[in-house]
Amino acid sequence: MIVLNGGSSSGKSGIVRCLQEVLPDPWLAAAIDTFVDALPARLRSGSDADGIAFAPDGGVSVGPAFRALEAAWRAGVAATARAGARVIVDDVLLGGPASQVPWQQALTGLDVLWVGVHCDPAVAEGRATARGDRPPGMATTQAALVHQGVSYDLEIDTTHTESLTCARVIAEHVTRRAEATRDGDATRPGA
Amino acid sequence: MIVLNGGSSSGKSGIVRCLQEVLPDPWLAAAIDTFVDALPARLRSGSDADGIAFAPDGGVSVGPAFRALEAAWRAGVAATARAGARVIVDDVLLGGPASQVPWQQALTGLDVLWVGVHCDPAVAEGRATARGDRPPGMATTQAALVHQGVSYDLEIDTTHTESLTCARVIAEHVTRRAEATRDGDATRPGA
Amino acid sequence: MIVLNGGSSSGKSGIVRCLQEVLPDPWLAAAIDTFVDALPARLRSGSDADGIAFAPDGGVSVGPAFRALEAAWRAGVAATARAGARVIVDDVLLGGPASQVPWQQALTGLDVLWVGVHCDPAVAEGRATARGDRPPGMATTQAALVHQGVSYDLEIDTTHTESLTCARVIAEHVTRRAEATRDGDATRPGA
Amino acid sequence: MIVLNGGSSSGKSGIVRCLQEVLPDPWLAAAIDTFVDALPARLRSGSDADGIAFAPDGGVSVGPAFRALEAAWRAGVAATARAGARVIVDDVLLGGPASQVPWQQALTGLDVLWVGVHCDPAVAEGRATARGDRPPGMATTQAALVHQGVSYDLEIDTTHTESLTCARVIAEHVTRRAEATRDGDATRPGA
Numbered sequence: 001m002i003v004l005n006g007g008s009s010s011g012k013s014g015i016v017r018c019l020q021e022v023l024p025d026p027w028l029a030a031a032i033d034t035f036v037d038a039l040p041a042r043l044r045s046g047s048d049a050d051g052i053a054f055a056p057d058g059g060v061s062v063g064p065a066f067r068a069l070e071a072a073w074r075a076g077v078a079a080t081a082r083a084g085a086r087v088i089v090d091d092v093l094l095g096g097p098a099s100q101v102p103w104q105q106a107l108t109g110l111d112v113l114w115v116g117v118h119c120d121p122a123v124a125e126g127r128a129t130a131r132g133d134r135p136p137g138m139a140t141t142q143a144a145l146v147h148q149g150v151s152y153d154l155e156i157d158t159t160h161t162e163s164l165t166c167a168r169v170i171a172e173h174v175t176r177r178a179e180a181t182r183d184g185d186a187t188r189p190g191a
Numbered sequence: 192m193i194v195l196n197g198g199s200s201s202g203k204s205g206i207v208r209c210l211q212e213v214l215p216d217p218w219l220a221a222a223i224d225t226f227v228d229a230l231p232a233r234l235r236s237g238s239d240a241d242g243i244a245f246a247p248d249g250g251v252s253v254g255p256a257f258r259a260l261e262a263a264w265r266a267g268v269a270a271t272a273r274a275g276a277r278v279i280v281d282d283v284l285l286g287g288p289a290s291q292v293p294w295q296q297a298l299t300g301l302d303v304l305w306v307g308v309h310c311d312p313a314v315a316e317g318r319a320t321a322r323g324d325r326p327p328g329m330a331t332t333q334a335a336l337v338h339q340g341v342s343y344d345l346e347i348d349t350t351h352t353e354s355l356t357c358a359r360v361i362a363e364h365v366t367r368r369a370e371a372t373r374d375g376d377a378t379r380p381g382a
Numbered sequence: 383m384i385v386l387n388g389g390s391s392s393g394k395s396g397i398v399r400c401l402q403e404v405l406p407d408p409w410l411a412a413a414i415d416t417f418v419d420a421l422p423a424r425l426r427s428g429s430d431a432d433g434i435a436f437a438p439d440g441g442v443s444v445g446p447a448f449r450a451l452e453a454a455w456r457a458g459v460a461a462t463a464r465a466g467a468r469v470i471v472d473d474v475l476l477g478g479p480a481s482q483v484p485w486q487q488a489l490t491g492l493d494v495l496w497v498g499v500h501c502d503p504a505v506a507e508g509r510a511t512a513r514g515d516r517p518p519g520m521a522t523t524q525a526a527l528v529h530q531g532v533s534y535d536l537e538i539d540t541t542h543t544e545s546l547t548c549a550r551v552i553a554e555h556v557t558r559r560a561e562a563t564r565d566g567d568a569t570r571p572g573a
Numbered sequence: 574m575i576v577l578n579g580g581s582s583s584g585k586s587g588i589v590r591c592l593q594e595v596l597p598d599p600w601l602a603a604a605i606d607t608f609v610d611a612l613p614a615r616l617r618s619g620s621d622a623d624g625i626a627f628a629p630d631g632g633v634s635v636g637p638a639f640r641a642l643e644a645a646w647r648a649g650v651a652a653t654a655r656a657g658a659r660v661i662v663d664d665v666l667l668g669g670p671a672s673q674v675p676w677q678q679a680l681t682g683l684d685v686l687w688v689g690v691h692c693d694p695a696v697a698e699g700r701a702t703a704r705g706d707r708p709p710g711m712a713t714t715q716a717a718l719v720h721q722g723v724s725y726d727l728e729i730d731t732t733h734t735e736s737l738t739c740a741r742v743i744a745e746h747v748t749r750r751a752e753a754t755r756d757g758d759a760t761r762p763g764a
Contacts, residue, residue, distance in 0.1 A: 051217075
């Protein structure tokens with residue numbers, strides 16, 4: 001499994017699509033945005049404190065119903081991987097370690113590559129303007145916040161690097177790790 | 192859990208959104224279309240026999256990589272439900288019983304309402320034209336095919352009935368079944 | 383030219399796509415929604431009194447910058463038709479006759495079929511729920527409002543009639559009118 | 574008026590959205606992609622030689638019905654500008670001068686800033702992969718082709734420059750030109 005964590009408009013989705021292209025095996029995408037789209041409209045509209053709401057300054061708050069369904073979604077993603085699928089998660093860990101720990105618990109026993117996707121806040125905000133479908137301020141607010149206290153196997157920065165180039169760096173790590181695992185198994189005593 | 196099965200343009204997605212609105216608890220949507228969107232582009236483009244391909248006559252064929260990831264996705268949906276989320280699946284069981292059995296196995300032990308979503312082929316095809324984003328012929332081809340040999344708890348027909356009305360019929364069944372389960376539990380010896 | 387007027391979720395866009403399918407000549411679509419999407423984000427976000435804003439009760443208000451660009455857009459649509467394109471306009475005439483007159487002035491000299499697209503408010507609202515991308519209340523608010531004082535060549539009702547069937551009714555009128563015009567020309571003195 | 578010309582995935586749409594944000598007056602977007610979306614489905618599906626078709630190698634061919642409606646659309650865009658709207662066109666001039674001349678004729682008398690949007694072919698192709706909704710090869714094929722023999726007032730390169738930065742460069746030209754026009758008027762004899 002690969003877990004990408006980065007702020008809004010840091011380039012995660014583009015990297016996921018490029019990873020799906022450059023990795024030789026087929027990998028399934030599991031994005032927090034897709035989870036949010038799967039919620040009832042009332043939990044996405046900001047009108048219900050139980051759901052997810054976007055403040056005018058770019059802040060995001062989530063309520064108990066959101067958290068409960070999100071935990072079940074994480075369990076589902078973990079089960080998808082345990083059933084044999086290669087999965088690339090793309091999430092926004094707004095709570096820092098408090099958001100990473102539930103993922104680590106859900107993914108226990110799976111081989112996970114944690115990737116931090118950094119981007120200069122002003123550049124991310126400019127990309128949000130260019131996309132035109134994200135609330136102003138969200139990219140700036142999240143740029144540093146999502147990485148506080150989160151630990152990674154690999155960190156990339158999309159400020160001056162294209163999605164495809166970032167994907168190739170990640171893919172190389174995935175390949176090297178797979179080879180190391182295979183070689184490690186081969187040289188273990190008794191193997 | 193609720194599983195909706197019906198052909199392309201039979202109205203499943205609209206019913207899912209209405210169900211999410213009329214059911215008092217929050218339900219998460221899990222659509223086969225969302226799974227397909229999560230695949231690598233090359234498995235969705237029809238250029239790779241490993242993936243999903245759409246024939247000019249509206250036929251659909253899927254290869255081994257598609258089937259393997261689909262099985263893992265089903266396991267993930269089942270795990271999401273076991274983790275406590277209420278889930279509405281919306282699928283197109285092109286293989287009839289051969290497509291229903293893997294779901295039944297994945298969902299073993301869960302309380303599932305199986306719903307057949309019927310629609311007159313010509314009406315479904317007309318709705319595909321009105322939507323403008325589905326290959327011609329697909330709605331016609333799938334209208335009867337997806338129901339062959341599939342067993343349901345409830346069958347609805349969207350030919351002359353609006354999505355919201357269909358959703359209310361399904362919601363009523365869900366509520367009655369929940370009450371029956373609760374009452375059953377309450378009157379069990381020792382309860 | 384064909385101008386369709388109807389409230390939100392009355393089925394206009396679906397009818398346009400079906401008309402493009404059933405009419406033998408190629409017709410270009412010109413939708414008010416496409417015009418709104420072409421505006422700067424700040425005029426669409428409701429934060430700027432100069433633009434378009436959607437009230438929580440489904441009401442819509444527009445400011446001077448919106449009106450000025452809309453008038454220029456109407457002039458552009460008229461010029462597209464005068465340059466030889468067959469055009470289907472799909473609009474929401476919230477101001478009644480005050481919204482129809484500017485169109486009539488812009489389209490002076492062109493052969494226009496005015497079509498009223500009616501839909502029962504509750505049914506339109508249910509379809510908005512099924513689509514999931516329209517503010518609640520808008521379909522109900524607009525259902526009757528958009529037709530007040532507007533005059534038509536043809537009125538259709540999508541409450542119990544599919545988009546494709548409605549499109550066929552409109553297409554028949556278009557064909558009959560074209561034949562009448564041609565026959566009229568043929569029998570004019572000197573023709 | 575501003576006309577942007579560049580290949581697929583060179584970043585035109587993002588620059589348009591940023592221009593709409595940074596320019597103080599409201600500007601309307603007129604994109605060739607929006608025109609294509611307004612065509613009947615059969616002219617967009619590649620199945621009809623009258624319309625637009627995308628070859629597996631990224632090539633694009635267009636037929637007579639496409640050309641006729643496109644000419645009418647250009648006339649409509651010009652009329653929108655003459656009616657007082659500020660308009661940003663975003664087009665792909667695949668025919669070089671043969672594609673630029675019809676625009677120049679349609680826009681006669683209007684103050685037009687011609688902008689060439691360049692991008693390294695490999696970078697544009699990588700961005701197409703990251704977007705995931707463009708046929709492979711199209712960005713590469715068009716990168717140089719669209720600029721052959723086309724003349725510009727300003728040329729920008731998105732290979733290493735963000736959309737927002739490019740938009741600011743263009744906006745500065747627009748402002749300077751507006752000032753020059755105003756000053757020119759003010760200092761003319763008799764003014």
